[in-house]
Amino acid sequence: MCGIAGIFSPNAGRVPQNLLRAMTDTLHHRGPDDSDLWLDEAAGIGLGHRRLSILDLSPLGRQPMHSASGRFVICFNGEVFNFARLRTELTPLGHAFRGGSDTEVMLAAIEEWGLAAAVKRFVGMFAFALWDREGRTLSLVRDRLGIKPLYYGFTQGKDGQDFVFGSELKALRTHPDFRADIDREALTLYFRHNYIPAPFSIHQGAKKLPAGHILTLAPGGEPELSAYWSAEEVYAKGAAAPFSGTETEALDRLEALTSDAVGLRMLADVPLGAFLSGGIDSSLVVALMQAQSPRPVKTFSIGFAEAAFNEAPHARAVAAHLGCEHTELMLTEQDLLSIVPQVPRFWDEPFADSSQIPTFAVCRLARQHVTVALSGDGGDELFFGYDRYFHARRWWQRLARVPLPARRLAAGLSRLRPERLARHFGTFGQRVLWRLDALGITEFPAFYKRLVSHHPRPWELVRGAGMKTGMEARTAIDLVRPDADPYRAMSLWDTLMYLPDDILTKVDRASMAVSLEARVPLLDHRVLEFAASLPTAFKVQGGSGKHLLKQLLYRHVPREIVDRPKMGFGIPLHRWLPGELRPWAEDVLATGRRQAGDILDFALVDQYWRELLQGSTHRTYILWDVLMFLAWRMDLPVNTPLDTPVNTTADLPRV
Numbered sequence: 001m002c003g004i005a006g007i008f009s010p011n012a013g014r015v016p017q018n019l020l021r022a023m024t025d026t027l028h029h030r031g032p033d034d035s036d037l038w039l040d041e042a043a044g045i046g047l048g049h050r051r052l053s054i055l056d057l058s059p060l061g062r063q064p065m066h067s068a069s070g071r072f073v074i075c076f077n078g079e080v081f082n083f084a085r086l087r088t089e090l091t092p093l094g095h096a097f098r099g100g101s102d103t104e105v106m107l108a109a110i111e112e113w114g115l116a117a118a119v120k121r122f123v124g125m126f127a128f129a130l131w132d133r134e135g136r137t138l139s140l141v142r143d144r145l146g147i148k149p150l151y152y153g154f155t156q157g158k159d160g161q162d163f164v165f166g167s168e169l170k171a172l173r174t175h176p177d178f179r180a181d182i183d184r185e186a187l188t189l190y191f192r193h194n195y196i197p198a199p200f201s202i203h204q205g206a207k208k209l210p211a212g213h214i215l216t217l218a219p220g221g222e223p224e225l226s227a228y229w230s231a232e233e234v235y236a237k238g239a240a241a242p243f244s245g246t247e248t249e250a251l252d253r254l255e256a257l258t259s260d261a262v263g264l265r266m267l268a269d270v271p272l273g274a275f276l277s278g279g280i281d282s283s284l285v286v287a288l289m290q291a292q293s294p295r296p297v298k299t300f301s302i303g304f305a306e307a308a309f310n311e312a313p314h315a316r317a318v319a320a321h322l323g324c325e326h327t328e329l330m331l332t333e334q335d336l337l338s339i340v341p342q343v344p345r346f347w348d349e350p351f352a353d354s355s356q357i358p359t360f361a362v363c364r365l366a367r368q369h370v371t372v373a374l375s376g377d378g379g380d381e382l383f384f385g386y387d388r389y390f391h392a393r394r395w396w397q398r399l400a401r402v403p404l405p406a407r408r409l410a411a412g413l414s415r416l417r418p419e420r421l422a423r424h425f426g427t428f429g430q431r432v433l434w435r436l437d438a439l440g441i442t443e444f445p446a447f448y449k450r451l452v453s454h455h456p457r458p459w460e461l462v463r464g465a466g467m468k469t470g471m472e473a474r475t476a477i478d479l480v481r482p483d484a485d486p487y488r489a490m491s492l493w494d495t496l497m498y499l500p501d502d503i504l505t506k507v508d509r510a511s512m513a514v515s516l517e518a519r520v521p522l523l524d525h526r527v528l529e530f531a532a533s534l535p536t537a538f539k540v541q542g543g544s545g546k547h548l549l550k551q552l553l554y555r556h557v558p559r560e561i562v563d564r565p566k567m568g569f570g571i572p573l574h575r576w577l578p579g580e581l582r583p584w585a586e587d588v589l590a591t592g593r594r595q596a597g598d599i600l601d602f603a604l605v606d607q608y609w610r611e612l613l614q615g616s617t618h619r620t621y622i623l624w625d626v627l628m629f630l631a632w633r634m635d636l637p638v639n640t641p642l643d644t645p646v647n648t649t650a651d652l653p654r655v
Contacts (some may be wrong), residue, residue: 002063003027003050003512004075004150005166006129007175008138010219015039015046019175024048026170030077030512038064038073044219045131045138047075052515054079054372057269060099067107068095071134076103077167078126078148079519081264086121115139116214119228123264123524127209129165137218140165144229146198146211146500150506152223153178153206153239163217168348172206173636179205184465187350187629191458194352194625197501202349202632213499229525235492236528238532239485247523247548250538253530255552258425261524262288262374270371273298275362275518276326277569278386280546280562281376282555285521286320287556289374296325300366300373302358305329306572317561329365336361336571337580344632346513353502353630354621355569360510367514377503378522381494382531384487384545387566392448393486395569399439407439445462445489452498455622461601487536487545495528573624574617585609585627592630600626 005023020037028035031050039046049063064075080086083102086109091097095108106128109118115130123145130139142150152165157177164172172178181204190196198208209215212229244251262285266272274286276299287295299319303312312328319326339357344350346360366373380386399407441447450456459465484492504520511518521527531539534548541547553562577585589609593602602653603627608619 002052002077002256003030003167003171004077004127004129005048005171006075006138006164007044007046008163008217008263009044009160010136011044011160013044014041017045020046022046023164023166023171023174024050024172027167029515030167032515034062036062036064038075040131040133043131043133043136047073047129047131049075052199052371052517054268054270054517055101058099061101061103063103065101065103065107067071067111069111071132072107072110073131073133074103074107074128076106076126076128077150077642078124078128078143079265080106080121080122080124080126081119081267084267093447115141116226116228119214123526125519125523127167135218136395137216138163139217140209140215142209142211142213144212144521145231145504145528147504147508147520147523149505150209150217151201151206152209153201153203155179155205163223169201169203169206172203179203181205184462184599187462187599188458189354190350190629191455191461191622191625192453193497193502194454194621195502195505196349196351197497227631231492231495231528234529234532235488235495238529238534239488241533242535243530243533243538247538250534250543251548251551253623254527254548255555257524257527257530258521258552259288259292261527263292264524265374265519265521266292268372271298271369272372272488273300273366273370274374275299275366275376276301276315276319276324277311277376277567278316278318278562279311279376279566280549281379281522282315283318283376283557283562284379284549284553285374285376286318286324287553288521290322290324291556296323298370299324299326300362301326301328301367302362304328304329304363305330305332307568309570309572311569312568314562314564318557320610321557327363327365327369331358331361333580335575337576337584340581340584341631344628344635345503347509347628350625350629350632351505351509352621352625353506354571354573354624356506356510357571358569359506360513363510363516363518364514365388372517372518373511374519374521376522377507377520378499378528379546379549381491381503382522382528383547384491384536384539385549386490386494386545388452389487389490389545390543392451392490395451396444396447396486402439404442408501444486445484445493446495448486448490448493449628454625461626462600463599485536487540489593498609499523504563508548574620577620577623577627580614585623587635588627589631591634592626596633600629 006413007020024035027050031052033053034051037048047064064073065074080102083105087097087105090108090112093112097104119141126143127148127150128141140150140152149167149174151169153172155162155175155177164175166172173180182202183204186196186200186202189200196202198210201208212227214226216224266289270519274289274297276286286297286299301312301315304310316328331334336357339360341358412651467542507518538548539545607621611619612623
């Protein structure tokens with residue numbers, strides 16, 4: 001894994017080398033092993049690279065790298081796992097290779113087949129910049145599912161505009177002419193989801209490159225976005241032409257695909273291991289690793305004293321059965337609490353999935369022993385594993401029996417004082433009651449979006465953000481057909497937004513903070529495409545999901561070891577915030593009032609905080625969203641300009 005950054009300034013005809021170096025060095029944690037720059041002053045292009053050496057540790061793997069003909073220059077973050085197979089295919093076509101890196105194979109593939117066709121052959125996780133010296137065009141490319149991040153934007157300076165890009169926003173913010181104004185409408189999306197979905201970012205001057213897209217930019221032109229892969233198309237194709245074989249045939253096919261995906265991701269010239277929680281997904285990944293490894297797989301888990309959050313005994317049992325070399329670390333509350341103040345620095349823009357804290361802890365543990373770790377992320381989205389899928393479907397079926405006028409009346413009444421009702425229900429019930437205004441919704445995808453929202457009316461929190469803004473309406477849920485199978489609709493929504501912008505962002509930032517490469521074999525696009533073709537009956541049986549995935553795991557691990565209720569990877573925020581974290585939280589709120597009083601409605605924030613201290617916990621996660629935003633704001637350099645009004649609907653300017 002690596003970090004990339006760059007500047008394209010064709011009108012200026014120069015690239016400040018010291019500036020490019022500074023932008024690149026902000027990504028040192030992503031690539032502590034090496035660093036280099038490449039500049040073409042006449043073309044106004046500069047590429048920077050920080051290297052975490054994983055494959056071909058020699059200087060022949062150094063980037064930025066030129067193609068054999070000299071036409072293309074690349075700086076690349078990630079891995080193309082099928083590079084050896086592509087190399088075998090390219091060698092008879094006349095391509096010779098000097099080293100053993102996947103980057104060199106990527107360049108040969110691009111020279112042979114062209115960028116768009118080559119990318120479609122790549123199996124991996126990647127974000128890269130490619131300069132075409134002949135065509136004088138810059139292309140940015142992001143992998144199909146958004147496993148690796150890439151931001152881009154324009155600066156506005158006295159010498160004209162620069163196009164800038166980087167693996168993290170801190171690289172862009174290093175440019176003196178980058179406007180870091182907070183995008184208030186993007187902030188409403190953050191309070192809706194607890195993350196900011198692509199293509200938006202917290203700053204007016206930057207966007208995320210969407211997953212599965214190529215951005216191309218030439219002097220004098222506008223950025224052109226094109227999709228080379230689409231989850232919507234994959235799901236639509238799977239629904240139109242579903243897998244027609246038996247369950248046993250599906251199971252055999254799934255085992256072949258996942259085994260190959262895992263095997264490809266075990267290639268490394270550095271120590272490698274895996275995260276292991278003892279749940280279905282991580283246990284399956286480790287089982288498939290151990291089946292292909294001549295030595296015990298190194299596995300890592302963390303445990304907690306609080307039984308409701310402690311998966312360590314389950315991980316220990318799976319590791320013992322498979323014969324792994326298992327490392328377990330029991331964490332105290334104080335251990336986890338000490339991580340909280342560091343979180344905003346790692347995530348680079350507001351991000352409030354509280355499992356970011358234990359995720360960072362297990363990444364830090366793994367990095368003490370290995371440089372690469374495989375993770376089980378993706379199984380819940382692809383195989384309908386989340387409990388909320390079943391809760392949402394049951395609620396929707398019940399609501400369908402209630403006449404719409406009565407539902408709309410209840411939705412209106414719910415806005416009076418939902419907290420009086422909410423405190424009498426469990427966590428999911430609290431969320432439902434806090435979203436009773438969803439009762440008037442007539443289509444299931446929109447209903448699901450409301451149920452998984454943190455704040456049902458986030459524009460109330462953000463000063464200057466219009467009610468139901470254009471951005472608020474333009475999220476991935478609108479791509480889901482209202483008449484789609486409910487499980488498929490929820491799965492697609494999560495694949496489009498929750499997976500890349502929450503789960504994968506969390507894993508990338510937590511692992512890269514400690515210079516650890518995390519790989520996600522269940523999100524091999526071939527596995528996803530097969531999963532999208534499976535009938536719902538192969539995934540949902542007996543009122544729970546992941547049926548086929550469980551059957552595959554049972555081929556390797558006895559069901560009595562892994563059959564248990566799903567636990568998740570969370571922390572007890574409802575207890576910590578009014579308890580051990582209260583001094584930190586109140587300090588953040590006090591400082592935030594001074595720094596962001598013109599951005600947030602602190603009358604509402606104060607109300608939410610008082611309710612929590614009085615025992616009402618249904619807004620705990622909204623408060624965590626607020627605290628993570630304010631802590632992020634506090635962590636920025638004091639001279640960062642953040643208060644200019646934002647026009648989020650404006651097109652990006654020309655180069």
